[in-house]
Amino acid sequence: MNVIHRESLAPGVTRLSTDASLPRPHLAICGGIHGNEPCGVAALRWLDGRLADAPTWVRAGTVLLANGNLRAIAQGRRHSEGGVDLNRIWDFRYQTRLVRDAWAYEHARALELAPVFEDVDAVLDLHSSTSASPPFAICNAAPGSAALAKHMSVPFVVEQWISLENRVLTGHLAQRSIPAVVVECGAHQAPSSLQVAQQVSQRFLAHWGLLQEPDETPASDTTRFVRIAATLTKPSERFRFSTPIEGFQKLSRGTIIGRDDFTELKLVHDCYAVLPNDQVAPGDDVLYLAVPSSTST
Template sequence: MSKNEFIILGKEIRKGESAILEMDVAKLHTRNNLSIPVIVERASIDGPVLLLLGGVHGNEMNGVAIVRDIIRKKYNKPKKGTVICIPVFNVFGYLNQQREFPDGRDLNRMFPGTANGSLASQFAYKFTKEIAPLVDYVLDFHTGGSSRENYPNVRCDFKNEKNLNLAKIFGAKFIIDSNYISKSIRDLMNKMGKTILLFEGGKSLKLDQKVISCGVNGALNIMKHLGMQEGDLKIDTDYFLLKKTKWLRAPYSGIFESLVINGSYVKQKTVIGRIYDPYGEFDKNIVAPFDCCIYGLNTAPIVYKGDAIFHVNIETK
């Protein structure tokens, strides 16, 4: 491919052109083809290639909504460079409202994949060969699990100054130092020399407009920084660098009630929750063991002893 050529999924996208392409995934058991839309917008001026990725886990709706809003607001039409949008990556999981592929595998543990492996592995392989080599930057949008709500945060490797600088520019309140997980998209892109940020916000199977707004604004900030869009950066909050984190676990089984708002900073010995029984005989407070930020909450009404209930930082800058 020459310097001025941009060929994706077998189609050349010339300067100033756009296209909605289909990445073939597989055939259903009904023999119908299943494919995912890949939306490409190329400016008339050369620049970086940015991939906006939602729905790697099929039940994480906020990521899908973020990429969808970016397209709806036409932020994906760059002044220079190319923006690739994949709102729904794991189309199988999205159709079934499930995290995994039909074979039970987590797509985000299958990269780079193999040509003749499991269904999820073949899917990962196609992405690795046909899309990943073309991009320079990736924003990968996720949520928490069904009973775990994440306050909007960006995860990156603090040792990588370029990644950390982009994370600050994104504009989320919390920036979390996160190692690369083997066979994840982050791990793949890092090994390919690409720059990737992972955004987390809200929980699965639930839309949260504050989370969606943060994700859309963060992506726009990144595009402005890269010269792909015009205008000043919009950063509404100070950021906290969370170097080390842990889950506080339920000391008892029972009905769980959080007494703090997700995203709060609390002082040591602050009462942050309570666990009680349904009979009015047992009622225990949960206190913060140290000064910390709370950026993840268990939203389940019932917990067992040892269940993760508050995601907090141990070390902050």
């Protein structure tokens, strides 16, 4: 392979291949599905540069680099102004429940992106979080996804996240039996988040033999598998955490997580805090509680 074939599949989506016949595997990496999460977008730019260099490829294959929410990325927001969360509409119910004139940018963008992922062999979806957190992966229900997540060599893998189901991209892909893994790389602006995004992107492609493993020795045997046992929504505008909570902080039974003028949230089991964010709107998810998964031992 001397020349890498490159083409644009849709706005913000580039396909690179070692051969014009587009050999398998077809692997997609997505960044910026939330526009205020810069590490994924930056990792895609980095990969684009590396994959343009033919000798970087260890074996033949095809890689799709997909920038998710283009308008939100330009605005530096989770979703576009007046729009909706692009990672909560992949059940496509809006197609029958919402008249076309009422669609936001994201509704049209999800339909534009869907064909991109239709025939791929696996997907990596890069994210970052509001709160500080060690990197963690989330696998979907498709065969091969848990092994792929473990190969990411991050400290935690979430293997069940029932509340989000098929509203997220990876859930939509699970229904098509396409293994897909989200990696939450760390806090939005932390420099380490970009390093993690680059490392896991390389590990993802190395899992399929397309690239070399990154220099760091994978330590996947230390990965702990957890499942989301509870989803807490923000009860009111005035609700706040009692003390600042970091991602994957261990919380003990009896801890009062937070309160507003009328309620107090107290834990009755030990658990891990996942994606804590008390700045969300009332009714939105303020915290997920994870417990060790039965398959983790």
